[in-house]
Amino acid sequence: MPVNNSILRCVELIKNAQSIGVLTGAGISTSAGIPDFRGPKGLYVTRQYDPDKVFDINYFHRDPKPFYEFARDFIKLEGTLKPTVAHQFLAKLEQKGKLKGIVTQNIDSLHQMAGSKKVYEMHGSFWVSHCLECGKNFSYEEMKVKLYREEVCHCSCGGVIKPDIVFFGENVKYLNESIALAERSDLFFVIGTSCVVYPAATIPEYTNGDIVVVNMSDIKLQHGNIVLTIKEDIDQFFKKLSEQLF
Numbered sequence: 001m002p003v004n005n006s007i008l009r010c011v012e013l014i015k016n017a018q019s020i021g022v023l024t025g026a027g028i029s030t031s032a033g034i035p036d037f038r039g040p041k042g043l044y045v046t047r048q049y050d051p052d053k054v055f056d057i058n059y060f061h062r063d064p065k066p067f068y069e070f071a072r073d074f075i076k077l078e079g080t081l082k083p084t085v086a087h088q089f090l091a092k093l094e095q096k097g098k099l100k101g102i103v104t105q106n107i108d109s110l111h112q113m114a115g116s117k118k119v120y121e122m123h124g125s126f127w128v129s130h131c132l133e134c135g136k137n138f139s140y141e142e143m144k145v146k147l148y149r150e151e152v153c154h155c156s157c158g159g160v161i162k163p164d165i166v167f168f169g170e171n172v173k174y175l176n177e178s179i180a181l182a183e184r185s186d187l188f189f190v191i192g193t194s195c196v197v198y199p200a201a202t203i204p205e206y207t208n209g210d211i212v213v214v215n216m217s218d219i220k221l222q223h224g225n226i227v228l229t230i231k232e233d234i235d236q237f238f239k240k241l242s243e244q245l246f
Contacts, residue, residue, distance in 0.1 A: 006230055007237075011244050013187055013210055013227070017098060021185035022090060023178075023203050024104045024111070025193025027215055031084050031235050033077055034108055057167035061132075064152050064160055071163065072147050075126070083114035085235040086191065089242050091115035096246075100185065103178040105193060105200045107165050120174035120181070122200050124165040133159025172199060182206035188225075189214065192234055195221040214238075 014020065026034070053059050053066040060067055083091075091114040093099040101118040102111055109127060111119045129138040134157045138146070143163065146153040153161040166172050178200075182188060186209035194217060195201040204211055204221055211223055214230040214237055230237050 004240075006228060007240050007244055009228055010212060010230075010241055013212065014093070014098060014245060017187035017209075019185050019209075020093065020099045020187045020189070021181045021207065021209075022099065022102045022189040022191060023182075023193060023200065024090075024102060024106060024191045025195075025197075025200075026106060027192025028084065028086050028234055029106055029108050029110055029192070032081050032087075032108070032110055034081070034106075034110075051168075055165075055167050057169035060162065060167060064162075068147070068152050071126070075144055075147055078144075081108065081110065081113070083110045085242070086238040087111055087114035087116070089238040092242070092246060094118065101177075101181040103174070103181060103200065103203055105197060120178050122166070122172045122174055122178060124163070124173055126163050126165065129153070129161050129163040131155035131157060131159040131161050133157050175199060178203050179206050183208075185209045187212070190219065190221060191215065193219065195219045 050066065054070045055067070087110050090099060090102060090111065094116055101120060102116055103120045103122060104111060105123050107121065107123055107125045109125050126143070127140045129143050130136065134155060136155055138161055143153065155161055182203050183206050185207050188204055188207040188209050188211050190204050190211060190213045192215055194215065195204070201220065205223055207225065209225065210227045211225045212228045212230070213219060213221065213226055214234055216231060
């Protein structure tokens with residue numbers, strides 16, 4: 001099967017790059033079984049969960065039950081989740097010394113499962129939780145047990161426990177580190193995100209390097225440095241890219 005020009009161009013860009021950065025969104029994880037939030041069948045479109053109740057920090061302080069209903073369903077997925085071809089490609093690119101870091105909007109930690117070491121989870125994750133009253137930390141394994149025993153997870157002090165996920169109304173994590181990564185990248189990938197959630201959507205704007213966009217739908221990024229836009233299945237693209245590169 002002939003290799004298309006996009007693959008060859010991307011191989012060339014990667015080989016010539018000294019410092020590669022990446023921004024990923026929900027689209028990189030949908031083939032792993034995690035629903036996209038804003039896609040055609042996303043949670044915000046189907047309204048399976050009401051984002052105004054589930055992910056709003058003020059609502060969480062009033063009534064954490066809607067979030068914990070979502071959390072129980074999300075944790076059930078955990079046992080079936082495996083990193084995708086795209087996750088594995090990025091981990092290998094890091095092992096080769098090319099990729100210097102990944103900024104992700106996702107809370108699934110699939111990048112780490114694939115073996116990536118330098119991951120900036122701007123929206124946090126489920127891996128650590130803490131009591132809102134006394135500050136005590138709870139591991140992921142501890143929370144899994146509590147999720148099935150308690151409608152709302154509480155600390156022994158009586159305080160509500162909150163996973164270290166960034167809710168609407170809270171500051172994102174690793175913003176400065178994410179900007180610094182983009183600034184020092186001579187090649188920057190934007191994968192599986194429409195660039196509509198801020199401030200993550202602004203990260204690619206900080207790079208002076210070439211930008212490659214891999215996303216099935218249009219994105220809101222207006223940057224003169226975009227040299228390649230791939231509108232095809234993310235895993236299929238990175239599978240073909242991997243065959244040519246590694």
